[in-house]
Amino acid sequence: xxxxxxxxxxxxxxxxxxxxxxxxxxxxxxxxxxxxxxxxxxxxxxxxxxxxxxxxxxxxxxxxxxxxxxxxxxxxxxxxxxxxxxxxx
Numbered sequence: 705x706x707x708x709x710x711x712x713x714x715x716x717x718x719x720x721x722x723x724x725x726x727x728x729x730x731x732x733x734x735x736x737x738x739x740x741x742x743x744x745x746x747x748x749x750x751x752x753x754x755x756x757x758x759x760x761x762x763x764x765x766x767x768x769x770x771x772x773x774x775x776x777x778x779x780x781x782x783x784x785x786x787x788x789x790x791x792x793x
Contacts, residue, residue, distance in 0.1 A: 705723070706722060707721070707723070707724075707725070708720070709722065709726055709729040711729065711732075711733045712733065712737075713733060713736055713737060713740070713756075714740050714752050714755060714756060715752070716752070739759040739762060739763055740756060740759045742759075742762075743758045743759045743762065
């Protein structure tokens with residue numbers, strides 16, 4: 705069941721419906737605000753939209769890198785499982 709949570713992102717109030725509990729939504733809110741603050745400290749962008757877009761680009765980059773690492777780890781764990789199985793036989 706979707707729950708309604710009011711978030712404050714970069715000073716803007718946003719009402720969100722989500723299946724996630726409020727604790728998870730607060731963690732997302734904090735993470736995003738921290739990423740926006742990091743961008744703000746490291747760029748000359750002043751527009752809220754620019755800050756949000758740059759933060760989104762950074763987060764997307766992190767997500768893609770993490771996905772690639774997880775895929776490699778999955779492949780490696782399958783290889784290791786096969787090696788173990790061969791030695792047990």
